[in-house]
Amino acid sequence: MTQAALPGLTLCNNASLRRATRKLGQFYDDMIAPSGLKATQQGLLYQIHIGDEPAMSAIAAALIMDLSALGHTLKPLIRDGYVETFADPDDRRIKRVRLTPQGLVKLDEAMKLWSLAQQRFEAMVGKDEAARLRAALDDIAALDFDKPFAAPSR
Amino acid sequence: MTQAALPGLTLCNNASLRRATRKLGQFYDDMIAPSGLKATQQGLLYQIHIGDEPAMSAIAAALIMDLSALGHTLKPLIRDGYVETFADPDDRRIKRVRLTPQGLVKLDEAMKLWSLAQQRFEAMVGKDEAARLRAALDDIAALDFDKPFAAPSR
């Protein structure tokens, strides 16, 4: 009844990825919501936390995200007092980022919720399957699409 | 040298998914850009195309996306004349969607570019691996996070 001839529907790797991201994103968001943070914000705070007062460009690189996008994403966190920035004294082009004391408290709170989400998700798909999936996703994130292709040169 | 002690960095399933989505999204976007469409728009046009003048809610369900988000995403495509909507005569609450002639032409153009992106991506990770990945992602998209948990019942 439904449909059996929808070839492309599930064939596009990018589309599959986006669908799964929307779905899982909603789940993690729901679970982390009690903290007042979105899952992306929890992830960003965590990334800042594990870095040593990282430069914005370093965070962007780690998250594979555009530098300007990071700048925008950071604003609500700065506005809410969870994060603060300061210029690197040795290179004034560089702006470093760190959590404020409240930011650290908030991250702790969010991480507990994240842990529940993570556990619940892994209970559903299996720890091994989750690990395999993350490995596959990390491989994609590490791909180099630049030119190594279509280079009929040499 | 880099870092060996960043446990959580890659441990969050949601974060891994987002990183991979940003990366792959940029790739597909770049490849499809010559058509003037984003990969998400190509995917949306395709979804509309394979449907039989689908209702907005049907499209949203298929893409696992919020109905209002779909409404917003549709706007630029309507503005650019690729898509048009019309009320269902039997149920005036329902708004159906279809491609315009130009929309169909544009989709054809974008699909050719999509195909190249798809081929190039699969040449890098392998057709089988890509298929496995999509299957895993589709499984996630099909998960039911509702309540089936925390239900010690039975």
Added chain:
DNA sequence: TCCATTTAGTGGCATATACCACTTTCTTCG
């Protein structure tokens, strides 16, 4: 028949992300 409920969308608001054009700083070199 008439009202309470459900269903389908809309609009507003907020975050997530990208790209591009600039500005400010450094770096490199001649």
Added chain:
DNA sequence: CGAAGAAAGTGGTATATGCCACTAAATGGA
């Protein structure tokens, strides 16, 4: 040293997405 070029951010603009409050239309009873 001084100018060309690279590196790091900022702001603006546009799409991607989600939630919430609200409206209109259809449905299910009492």
